[in-house]
Amino acid sequence: MRIGIIGAGQLGLMLGTAGKPLGLRCRFLDPAAEPPAAAAGTVMRHAFDDDEALRALARESDVITYEFENVSVAALAALSDSVPVYPPPGALEQAQDRLLEKRLFERLGIPLPKYRTVDSQADLEKAVESLGLPLIVKTRRFGYDGKGQLLLRTDDGIAATWRSLGPHPLIAEQYVAFDYEVSAIGVRSPEGLTASYPLTHNAHAGGILRRSRAPVIEPGLDALAGEYLTGLMEALDYVGVLALELFVVGERLLANEFAPRVHNSGHWTIEGAETSQFANHLLAVTGQPPGNTACRGHAGMLNLIGCIPAAARDLHHEDCWLHDYGKAPRAGRKLGHITVVRDSAAERDRMMDELAETVTQSTPADGHPP
Ligand code: AMP
Numbered sequence: 222m223r224i225g226i227i228g229a230g231q232l233g234l235m236l237g238t239a240g241k242p243l244g245l246r247c248r249f250l251d252p253a254a255e256p257p258a259a260a261a262g263t264v265m266r267h268a269f270d271d272d273e274a275l276r277a278l279a280r281e282s283d284v285i286t287y288e289f290e291n292v293s294v295a296a297l298a299a300l301s302d303s304v305p306v307y308p309p310p311g312a313l314e315q316a317q318d319r320l321l322e323k324r325l326f327e328r329l330g331i332p333l334p335k336y337r338t339v340d341s342q343a344d345l346e347k348a349v350e351s352l353g354l355p356l357i358v359k360t361r362r363f364g365y366d367g368k369g370q371l372l373l374r375t376d377d378g379i380a381a382t383w384r385s386l387g388p389h390p391l392i393a394e395q396y397v398a399f400d401y402e403v404s405a406i407g408v409r410s411p412e413g414l415t416a417s418y419p420l421t422h423n424a425h426a427g428g429i430l431r432r433s434r435a436p437v438i439e440p441g442l443d444a445l446a447g448e449y450l451t452g453l454m455e456a457l458d459y460v461g462v463l464a465l466e467l468f469v470v471g472e473r474l475l476a477n478e479f480a481p482r483v484h485n486s487g488h489w490t491i492e493g494a495e496t497s498q499f500a501n502h503l504l505a506v507t508g509q510p511p512g513n514t515a516c517r518g519h520a521g522m523l524n525l526i527g528c529i530p531a532a533a534r535d536l537h538h539e540d541c542w543l544h545d546y547g548k549a550p551r552a553g554r555k556l557g558h559i560t561v562v563r564d565s566a567a568e569r570d571r572m573m574d575e576l577a578e579t580v581t582q583s584t585p586a587d588g589h590p591p
Pocket of ligand 1: 396
């Protein structure tokens with residue numbers, strides 16, 4: 222089968238790579254000169270909003286999917302008249318707007334941080350009055366990796382926060398003093414068969430994911446997250462892989478956001494699970510039931526941000542894999558990751574701390590889980 226993928230970044234590269242053993246041919250649409258996924262399939266170099274290029278991709282594909290979220294929902298909906306588009310454009314529409322996303326969580330009974338919509342400085346003042354400080358103020362649309370959001374700590378910062386993020390429509394939400402962050406990653410087939418990976422523990426710094434570890438061995442949380450995730454996928458009549466990001470507060474989970482796509486926090490599944498999130502996404506969008514999502518051991522992933530240190534290229538260990546996305550170095554840019562899979566959580570954690578120090582030169586405390 223032929224898969225048309227909008228976007229040819231590292232997620233596209235990993236999808237294309239997973240597609241080969243499944244006998245799937247991936248063709249990408251991306252205007253970048255040397256996108257990572259060029260190593261895994263043909264790239265049509267056109268703008269994402271080029272309607273003719275999108276139609277050409279659809280003509281060459283049996284199914285269309287996407288690897289990033291800033292795709293036009295209207296364009297996807299138009300394509301879906303001629304070819305299946307998965308995940309459904311309606312799911313992307315909800316994920317693109319934090320307000321729609323939060324209202325969906327509320328409708329489904331998924332707990333979330335208290336929030337207010339903010340369309341003026343006066344609204345922000347009211348949000349501070351009713352929710353208290355600190356608040357996280359976020360643009361409703363087009364935020365990623367902590368961009369488009371600010372932490373508002375004091376009343377004095379209200380005007381500056383509004384000046385910096387307004388006049389875009391905003392959301393102000395309570396700052397959650399969470400114990401740690403997790404993602405629940407699941408997959409759903411067109412027939413409604415679902416499977417989910419064990420919870421992944423995520424550590425961010427500066428709004429960017431630094432490290433993930435799985436499985437989180439907390440049966441109560443796993444069951445609760447599974448319930449929220451399945452409810453969300455059912456409500457969206459979802460097809461493909463979906464990642465739900467949650468804050469852990471004691472025994473409770475509060476939803477932060479969901480991504481209607483394969484997710485950075487699921488990269489460990491390439492070596493650490495029986496079926497990777499990339500293979501599972503492709504199985505789902507081609508109408509096949511989900512593959513086994515069980516862990517192969519205790520997995521950890523370290524993102525390589527800004528540069529790929531020479532020490533990462535010198536790694537020679539049978540339980541440790543370097544993924545280099547082939548991107549030009551730039552501050553704050555995700556350039557690659559290292560996955561570790563060990564027999565025990567303690568061994569995995571020890572190796573991740575060692576790699577963080579020797580390879581990424583971050584301290585073990587940098588985004589280290591509690
Ligand atoms: P987001 O773009 O919403 O995924 O936010 C990026 C990161 O900022 C999250 O993974 C958290 O580490 C942090 N963050 C976002 N919202 C909140 C919140 N309401 N309370 C505390 N931390 C937050």
